[in-house]
Each structure stands twice: as structure tokens, then as C-alpha cells.
Amino acid sequence: MYVKVVWHHEFDEEPTLLLSEIENRREVRKVEKFGDGRTQFAGPEGSTGDTTLSETLMPSPREIAQDPQFSLELMSAEDFEAEWRAAGGR
Structure with missing residues (x-):
């Protein structure tokens, strides 16, 4: 499963978008x-x-x-892979 989570906050040092690959409720890549x-x-x-x-x-x-601090949507494997590669993941 692949999820895209927008984190609504005012903290400059924290991410605002989290993309995760999840298998058996464990994060595999982020x-x-x-x-x-x-x-x-x-x-x-x-x-x-x-x-x-x-x-x-x-x-x-x-x-x-x-x-309420999160907005979530599921994403495709292809979309996650594109984001992963763009971030520098291998």
C-alpha cells in the first residue's frame, strides 16, 4: 500500500508531505x-x-x-516510485 499524507502544521523543521510504502503495517520506504x-x-x-x-x-x-492534522490519500505504486526516484532513492 502507498499513502500520501499532508501534515497540517506550522513547524518549519518538520515535513509537510509524507509518502510511504507500507507492507504488513510496517513502513518499507518513505x-x-x-x-x-x-x-x-x-x-x-x-x-x-x-x-x-x-x-x-x-x-x-x-x-x-x-x-484532523492529517489529510490522507492512497497513491499508486508508479506514483510512489517516481517520487522515490526523484528524492534520490534507489
Whole structure:
């Protein structure tokens, strides 16, 4: 499953867009985009910046969408792969 989550907040140092590949409720790869244009990623081969994969099970998309600080939509594998490559992931 691939999800795109917009995080509504006012923290300059935190990402505003999180793109995740999730298998069995575990994050496999993640791309984070920041308001200043920076992009970071994390995956099995490494990471950039301070981006890391979640060490706990991910909540369901429904649970994430119920939190008002997040807007969630599912994305295709192809769209995630394009974002992953653009972020520098291999």
C-alpha cells in the first residue's frame, strides 16, 4: 500500500508531505517533503537527513485520516516510485 499524507502544521523543521510504502503495517520506504523545498528519504538501503522509518506498526489509513492534522490519500505504486526516484532513492 502507498499513502500520501499532508501534515497540517506550522513547524518549519518538520515535513509537510509524507509518502510511504507500507507492507504488513510496517513502513518499507518513505519520502518526506518540506515547505522550503527540501526532500529526504529513508529505506532499507539508507536515508538522508534525519528521515527514518517508523519502528512501530503504522496506523490504518482510516485512523490517520481521522486525525484532523492529517489529510490522507492512497497513491499508486508508479506514483510512489517516481517520487522515490526523484528524492534520490534507489
